[in-house]
Amino acid sequence: MVNVMTEIIIRSPLDKVSEYAANPDNAPEWYVNIKSAEWQTGKPLTIGSHIAFNAQFLGRQLAYVYEVVEFIQGQKLVMKTADGPFPMETTYTWEAYDENFTRMTLRNKGNPTGFSKIFSPFMSPIMRRANKKDLKKIKEILEKNKTNDRTKM
Template structure:
């Protein structure tokens, strides 16, 4: 079993962070392994919506479908994936620290299919490192773009 929880403090209001992250089209800008995203843009993001991700991990290209299981705007987004190597559930949650600061948490849990239980700790480490790197990228990008908008 893989069970990884990461979080970061972003110096922006919760509503701004949640709105940006809840748009699947923005995912490639802050998730380094996601190269493109496809879904029906005309459908509001809600439970049951399926999103196709193209990703590149460890020099391997793969497509997988994620299904939105739950969405509470501004609070949390839950998606499940079933790709060839793992079934995974990811919960993204936002909590206001104060009116200008957000704590964003990403919690990924899953069961590797083709790997033995001995490989799970290495997969957890890889997922943790990728998640931390992605959250740092998101923080840097959102805070920088918000500062530029305030200055302009």
């Protein structure tokens, strides 16, 4: 069983962080391994939405579909693989640290099967490193956008 949780504090208001992170169209920008995201159901994001992702992980191309199973705007998003090589649940949570800072957590849990089962003893540390990179990237993007917003005033 893989169960990895990482978190970061982002200097941006909760609504901006959660709106950006919860939008699958933004995933290729801040997820290191995700190459594309394609809606299989209509927008906006809601319980039951299906999004197809193409990723590269451990040197392999992965294609999988996530289904949104829980969504509380500005608080929590839970997605589970509806189709794919690695049964996985991904959870985002957002919490206002204060009016200008947001704590974002990213949690992945699942049971590797098939090819990925070979790597299961190494999967948690690999995923933790990837998640930390992803959270650093979203922090960089959102904090840069915040700086750009201030310079436009």
